[in-house]
Structures are given as structure tokens and as C-alpha cells.
Amino acid sequence: MKRFEPVIGLEVHVELLTETKLFCRCATAFGALPNEQVCEICLGLPGHRPLLNKKAVEYAIRAALALNCEIAEQIDFDRKNYFYCDLPKGYQISQFFNPTGTNGYVDMVVNGTARRIRIRQIHMEEDVGKLVHQGEIMGSATSRVDFNRAGIPLVEIVTQPDLRSAEEARIFLQKLRTILLYAGVSDCKMEEGSMRCDANVSLRPVGSGMLGNKTELKNMNSFRSVQRGIEHEIERQEEILEEGGHVIPETRHFDENRGLTRAMRSKFQAADYRCFPDPNIIPVIPDKDWVARIRESLPEMPDSRTARLTGLGLPPYDVEIITSDRELADFYDAACASYREAKTLSNWIMGEFVRLLNAGGMKVSESRVTPGQLAALLALVDNGVISGKSAKEVFEEMFATGKDAEAVITEKGLTQISDSGELEKIANKVIAANPAVVADFKNGKTKAIGFLVGQVMKETRGQANPQVVNKILAEKLNNC
Amino acid sequence: MTRDNLTVKELFCLYNRGAVTREELKVKVPEILEVIDNRYHAFISRATDFDPGVPPAYPCVAADNICTESLNTTCGSEMLLDYRSPFTASALDKARSSGFFLLGKTNLDEFGIGDCTGRSFFKTTFNPLSQDHLAGSGAAAVVAVGGAVAGFASDARGGLRQSASFCGLTGLKPTYGRVSRRGLIEYASSLDQVGVITAGVDDATFALRCISGPDSKDPASQESPPDQDSTASGFRVAVPEGWDRVSGLSAGVKSVFNKTLSLLAELKVEAAEVPFSYLPLVSITAAIIGATEAFSNLANYDGVRFGKRMSGDHLQDMYVKTRTAFFGRRVKEFLTFGAFVSSGGNYREYFLWAQQNRGAIQRRLMAILKDYDFLLLPTLPFTAPTLAESSGLVNGADVYTALANLAGLPAVTVPAGFDGRLPVGVQLIGRPFAEAALLKAAKLLEEQGGREVVAP
Structure with missing residues (x-):
């Protein structure tokens, strides 16, 4: 003591x-x-x-x-x-x-x-x-x-x-x-x-x-x-x-x-x-x-912001990181206005966004991506238009060029294939080409389906929606 | 009148009427100034080019603590022996644009500190009315001999009015804020104001109009409110009681002042004594505030960026040697006094006490000026001293004048009579920004007082 x-x-x-x-x-x-x-x-x-x-x-x-x-x-x-x-x-x-x-x-x-x-x-x-x-x-x-x-x-x-x-x-x-x-x-x-x-x-x-x-x-x-x-x-x-x-x-x-x-x-x-x-x-x-006008012109201060973000269900660590920089917090709030998944948003901002800013030695205000553009991208992921993995690639391009997510996705041809008719054709092709793996699956090695999913993804150059592919393959293997 | 006897003022007058050529002016003016300087030691520097440009032009001088780009500004101190300011005081800029032509920079007490003796590091100015006596300032001596229409100078505790009084002139200290102080190297910021010494009230009125007004470079300067002349149907004058019990008041000054009071009675001007208990506190209060501010204002003379420098073993040694060598004795005494009264242990007892006095004096004067248009007082308790007398006179010269500085009020001195060969001035103090009324009343005293004046 x-x-x-x-x-x-x-x-x-x-x-x-x-x-x-x-x-x-x-x-x-x-x-x-x-x-x-x-x-x-x-x-x-x-x-x-x-x-x-x-x-x-x-x-x-x-x-x-x-x-x-x-x-x-x-x-x-x-x-x-x-x-x-x-x-x-x-x-x-x-x-x-x-x-x-x-x-x-x-x-x-x-x-x-x-x-x-x-x-x-x-x-x-x-x-x-x-x-x-x-x-x-x-x-x-x-x-x-x-x-x-x-x-x-x-x-x-x-x-x-x-x-x-x-x-x-x-x-x-x-x-x-x-x-x-x-x-x-x-x-x-x-x-x-x-x-x-x-x-x-x-x-x-x-x-x-x-x-x-x-x-x-x-x-x-x-x-x-x-x-x-x-x-x-x-x-x-x-x-x-x-x-x-x-x-x-x-x-x-x-x-x-x-x-x-x-x-x-x-x-x-x-x-x-x-x-x-x-x-x-x-x-x-x-x-x-005059004093009242100055007071009104102050932004929401860190304590009040912390309380509000905590109320959205964000963990303390995320709240601390986001509120530590007013511009970052402003960015978060602006994106949050059109994208409601608080935690997904904070993951993206603390992860990809901050990583790219740091890599470029940039401040939030220098970013070409707007909060609204990020929110739109995340909505596309949620709607299955692109995969989470492609979304990172798209975001990098958005960060570099300031273009909208949809424009980048079109340019790069990254639209995710969720059309089951298209995917069924490819699945049939993959099943036909890999009889040994199909046999393994039949013999109880359920994990073998992963290989087949991978083959479908390869055929589609990663544009297939993996959840949909999984479902299609499982149905086909169980029924043949 | 032959042209050889013309004063500078008269030459310019003729020039403005087209009766004197520019070439004649350019030759004669410097010759006359040379004579004035040799006789009375009035200038610290004189212009080198005497081309006044397109008429009208009014010759003027400025005390050497008012910054000018065209001539050095020494403040009468060895410290600033070769100092050239990168800018000109706003008041002089204004004067120039109204046609004033600067003939030179005049002698003053070093940094204005010294109580109207007119002694600098360079010289002592003698009084044109009596060369055994001091003029109080170079500006007053030049104006007294017609060397200039106006002498622009500073008035912190009354120096401007005192030297005007010594030389039988009009001396005006405007309301604090009426004239820009940017470019005035003041020692006491809260007391000092740029004013003007002239031969008569009319010239002072004209000169004031030329230098007044707000200046974006002096935040204390203000747009003067429209003059409200309360005196159209006569005016009332208050005489602070105790004026005649001031120590050092000479019999001659007292008698001239009493004659002025009788004169006012003849003119049916009400002049009443009013209760006023602060006269004994005026000098010490102004000295404490002035010295505290001077200690701080003169701290930039450290040998680092401009002015003279002595080399020293280390920084502090350099400061001590520089300031010891290049400030005169009177300045060092005053700064020491300032350091004493503002030091941590004495601040309350002296500086705060003086600030409280100042507040009380201000309030009392404003209360008196509610009921009366002006205060009337002698300008000084005595007439111009000899060089020998002046060393003992450093305190108390400002007992009447510093009231106006402490309260920021406008004040004007006009000659009211003589004590022997020496002129005696009386002083009117007015309401803030009421210079028009003040000068009107001063004009009346000037005209009437003229009857009493016997030229020496």
C-alpha cells in the first residue's frame, strides 16, 4: 500500500x-x-x-x-x-x-x-x-x-x-x-x-x-x-x-x-x-x-455522442474509436442516416475506411467517398447484389475515384449471380465433371460440397452468390 | 513690414495668397528655422525639403515622440538616437491631408516624462518671451515666435498645456479618443492624448478639426458625437474649491486667476466655487498611474530589436547596461518609481489606490459637469521656471492639468495675464467631446483677457 x-x-x-x-x-x-x-x-x-x-x-x-x-x-x-x-x-x-x-x-x-x-x-x-x-x-x-x-x-x-x-x-x-x-x-x-x-x-x-x-x-x-x-x-x-x-x-x-x-x-x-x-x-x-449563437454553433460534443452511439448498440471500443475524431463521427452519423445496421457500419468505417485513409495519409474530410455512397454499397451487399468480398474491392475503387458503388460494380462486372436458373446450369456442369467428389459426398463426407461450391465460384469468376450456390448444390446432390 | 522680418507663419500666409513664390519659401523658411533653433534650441530635427506643394499649406511642427516616416523620432532620448519609424502617426497623416506641412520635430522632456521642463537628452528649450526661462517644449517655443501655425504634441499629465501657458499660447488637449493615438509614443497610455499648441483659439479649433476622427488603427479613437452646444444662452463655470490652497501657488498666478473671475462676473457669467476635495491627490495619482504604465510601455527599449544597445556578458547584463546607459536620469527615476508602485507587494497600496482615486475624481468631475458647463482653474501654480528652478519643480506642476487626463476630458489653456514678463494661463475643462463649446468659451476668455495682457 x-x-x-x-x-x-x-x-x-x-x-x-x-x-x-x-x-x-x-x-x-x-x-x-x-x-x-x-x-x-x-x-x-x-x-x-x-x-x-x-x-x-x-x-x-x-x-x-x-x-x-x-x-x-x-x-x-x-x-x-x-x-x-x-x-x-x-x-x-x-x-x-x-x-x-x-x-x-x-x-x-x-x-x-x-x-x-x-x-x-x-x-x-x-x-x-x-x-x-x-x-x-x-x-x-x-x-x-x-x-x-x-x-x-x-x-x-x-x-x-x-x-x-x-x-x-x-x-x-x-x-x-x-x-x-x-x-x-x-x-x-x-x-x-x-x-x-x-x-x-x-x-x-x-x-x-x-x-x-x-x-x-x-x-x-x-x-x-x-x-x-x-x-x-x-x-x-x-x-x-x-x-x-x-x-x-x-x-x-x-x-x-x-x-x-x-x-x-x-x-x-x-x-x-x-x-x-x-x-x-x-x-x-x-x-x-452572441454567446448563445456560439453555443448553438458547437457540434454535438464527444460525451453526448458517445451516449447516443452506445444507445445504437455499438460496443464501447467502436464508440471510442468513432467519437475520437469528430469528422469520423460525423461520417458515421451521416452514413447511419441511410443505413441502419449500426455494427456493420462501424466495422466498415473502422476497418476498410480508416485503413484506406491511413494508407493514403488522408483526413476524413479529404475522402472522395461520401457517407451516402458507403451506405448505398452496404445496402447492395445486404440485398445480395454483390458479395461482401467483392464489396471490399468495390469500396477501394470508390475510395480512389469517388464513383458510386453501382457504377463500379457495372464497370467491373461484379454483379453477383443470384439467378438460380443460370447457377443450376453451372452446378450441373460441375457435378458432371467431378464424379469422385460427388461420390465422397454420398459416402457421408458432407464437407466435400465446399469444393464443388468453389468450382462454381471459379466458373462464375466469383460472381455467384455463395449462399444460393450452396443451396442449389445441396438440393441436387441429395436428389441424385 | 519688410519681407525680411516675416515669420514662417506669415510667409506661408503670403504663399497661400500667391504673394510669395515657392522658391522664396524654400529658401527663407529653413533660414528662419535655423535662427529659431539657434536661439531657443527648439528642434530635434528639421525637414530637408521645404516644398509645401499646392496651397493652401499651413506650417506645423510635431513633438519628437510622434512618429514620422520622413524624419527620425527620438522621443528626446539617446535610446532612440537614430530611430526612424516605419510609419507616420495617424493624426499627422490626417493633418497632412488637410494641408499641414511638417517643418520639423521639436524638443521635449525625454519620452515626455519630466513635467514640462522641455529638457531632452539633446537640449533644453528656452522661452522666447524670456530667455532666462524655460519654454516647456520646443513646439511651444516655435509657435510662440510664429514659426508654425500649430505644434502637435502629447499631453499625458498636462505638459502640452503647461508649455503653452509658459509661452502665452493656446494649448488644447482633446477628449480621450477624439484624436487617434496611433503613432504617438506615449508613456502613459491611459492618460496621453495628442493635442495642439497654437497662437490662438481659432487656430486650435482649425487644427483640431483636421486631426479628429476615428482611425481603424487606434481602437480607442471614436467618431465624435455631434457637438451639442449647451452654451448658446450663456454658460456656467465651476471653480473647484481649494484651488488657492495648492502648494507652490504663486501670488502672480493667483492674482491673474482672481482677475479672470472678476472678468467673468463683469460678463455676467456665473462662476461658483464647488466642493472638491481631490486636488491634493491629483499629482500623486497621475504619477502612480503614469509611472506604472511607463514602466511597461518603455520595456520595449531593451536593445533587442531597435534603438541603442550596449553589449553585455549575457542577456540580463545587456538589458541593464543598455537601459542604464541610454535612458536619462529623470526617466530612470520615473521608471523605478513605476516599478515600485506596481510591484506585487505594493500593487494594492499604490496602484490600486491610485485607480480608486482616479475613479472617484472622474465621478466627481462628471457630477460637477452635470450642473456646470466647464471647470475653471489656473493652468499651473507657477509661471515658466528658470533652468535652476526647474530641477525642484518636478512634482506638483500637474496639479490642475492632470485632472483632465485622469478623467479623459477635453481641456484648453488660454493666456489670461502676466506675472511680470511671464504669461499666466487659465484652463477650462469641458464635458466629453464638447470641444466646440469649450473652444467657444475659451475664445471669449481670450478676447476679454486680451485687455489685461500687456505685451512684455
């Missing part, structure tokens, strides 16, 4: 998907040459005035609503003052006093147990520039700064210290990502830095209501690395506490390669950010209608 339990809270920064920056009209697109997407405002030149991007405010409200937060009565901004060379103005514009959203929550399931993680707040802030060094940081004589990223809108989502294990933290983060992807406010790519996570980790005696000294853990660049980093930090703190020591409150860096966390060299003394309201930004009062 462990003596200590971990108490974990996350601070997650997410880049908003606006086309322009938070306070200027510079593009946010990734991949431009250094300092190509800059202007007087995001460079902090003397005499500039910030121009608040209303779309970013809308996205922040959208994210806050998706996380079940209360929306601030007034959206305003504060200055967080500190000096660093990636910070053009010498202050970062953030929301210190009145975050956009507060008191939200995320529901999730960890190892079969329902958990509700409270969201303390979500607030907007501007991103800083990026330092570029030649070679290693410490060995580089100079730093260069690329300000393309400076001023890109971020939201920071801060949880309450409700997480109790590294695994929970990872699952929370994945759930958060799904929710934000559903809301359409960010692409949440941890590897590219459009989603970044810091973790506050502390330990306390099991059953205690107190909080121990916490460390802030940084540099975790994937979901896996978040879990691993926190695991290592928990172990480290456990060892200290078991030996009767004290955890030093500090910022620690996760070293992915060496699998350990280490204290970061403190660059400056304890920061005093001197936060005060930015006098150049006029507060926005989000009127109720």
Missing part, C-alpha cells in the same frame, strides 16, 4: 486556429521564412496600438463553452511584465484578472471509472517569439529571434489539482484534445507545439486534505511523454518523502531521452510580473445573443 498519493494539475496552452494574430493582421500560417509575418504591432515598435482580433475572442469563448465554463461578463486583457528576448514589448498581453471562462469541467472514464476533472479557468494570451540558435544553446555565441510566432493567439486551460495519476493526466489531455478538435478551435498538435502541457505535481499522505510542495514540470512534447514525465516526477518525489526529505518547489525539465526530470537553471530571480490592466485594449462585453 502506497503511503503517498499524487496531486496533479495541468496547464495546457493551445494555439487558436485564427488566420491572423491576436492583436494585428499578420498571418499565423506555419512555415514562413523567419520574421516574414511581422508588423509594427507584433514587433512592439514604438507608437503601435494593439487591434484585438474578434475571431480569437469568439474561439476562446467557444473553447470555454466546450469545457462547460461560465463566460466572463467582460473580456479584458492585462499586461504581464517581464524581460526576455523572445518577448517583443517587454510584456505579454494575457488575461490575469478576468479569464474568459471559469468553473468548467471535463468528464472522462479512467479504467472503467467515471471521473470529473474541474477546469479552473481558460484565458487568452499572445504567444512569444522563437529563439533560434546555431548548434547547442549553451555553445552558441548569439541568439536569433523569429517573431513570426509572436502574437499568435493562445488559450491557456488550467485544471484544478484533480488528477491522481500520470495515466489520468494523459487520458485527460487526450480527452481535452478531442473536445477542442470537436469545437474546431485548434488543431492541437503536441508535436508541432500547437498544444503544450505543463504539469504541477505534488504528493501528499493518502487521505490527507493538505497539498504538498509542488514542482512545475515542463518540456513534455507528446501524450506519452506527459505520462512518462509525470511518472518519473512522482517517483522522484516519493523517494524524497520516503526518506523524510522536502520537495523543493521549482520548475523541472523532463529529459525524454534519459527518462528523468531535472531542475531548470533559474535565469532570473523570482518573477514579479506586475500585472495590470492593459490601458490600450478596450474591453469587450460579450452580449448574451
